[in-house]
Amino acid sequence: MSKRKSRLDREAIAAAAIAIADKEGFDAVSMRRIAEELKVGTMSLYYYVKTKQDLLAVVDDALMSEAILPLLPKGWKRAILQIAKRTHAIFIRHPWALVSMLSAPPGINAMRHMEQCLEALAETSLTAKQKLTLLVTVDDFVFGHALRQSARDAAVDVDFVTAQLASGAFPRTAELFGDGRVEAKNNRFEKGLEALLDRFSK
Incomplete structure (x- = not known):
């Protein structure tokens, strides 16, 4: 049995x-x-x-498992973009992790994540140092954007802002934000990341 x-x-x-x-x-x-x-x-x-440190490691490893793509898309920029979007989404779903996991020791899934990133860059002519610089820069962009978005989402009173824009007291702000011309958050993130990756293209 x-x-x-x-x-x-x-x-x-x-x-x-x-x-x-x-x-x-x-x-x-x-x-x-x-x-x-x-x-x-x-x-x-x-x-x-x-221990508490062991608990941090277990939680971080679970979160990092979500960052790993089941299959890398073709093209290094597309692959890095998809990995970054997946990582960004983790911190939007779990905004507490941006700060609480900073001291977590890297686990097996963090190593798999790194290995997948390097696999995506294998087709490039970047040196090892340039690859590391690119990945650290992408991480800074992902974490910074997620931190700012989470803080903004938590702080903004949407009903208050909507009412003020509708009042006519802020016509220029209403023109900028009130008619749909400002890109959605995800589009801003992707376009910013694409511009960053273009700087590393050869």
Whole structure:
């Protein structure tokens, strides 16, 4: 008779931690809260996750698994763009990760992510140093854009702004933002990233 698979493992712990952080912020994540979420005893978690740093590593590894493309598209710029969009989407879905995961040690999925990025650049004539510069620059753009978008989304009172634009008191601002001529967020992100990648084209 095959053993029944336990519902408790590192992946389940990471998923519970992410669910808590999405609802309440990462400061709310604790072994006790994770145990409550999984309906298990707190001490049972320590068999799988020993320390807070280990918990960070497990959560970061789960998030980084979402950044890996199942298949790289052809063309290095298209491939890097798709990887960057996928990574950007993680931080939009989980904005707490932008700060809370900074001290997380790199895990296997972070290494797979790096390897996939380098695979995308294998067809270029860039040197190793240029490849690293490109990837670090793309990361800075992705993280910076996601951080700004998350902060802006959290701060803007859409109803208030809409009412003020409709009042006629701000005609120039209404002309800029009120008639659909400003590009959508995703388009701005993609165009900015494409312009950045063009600087590295040979």
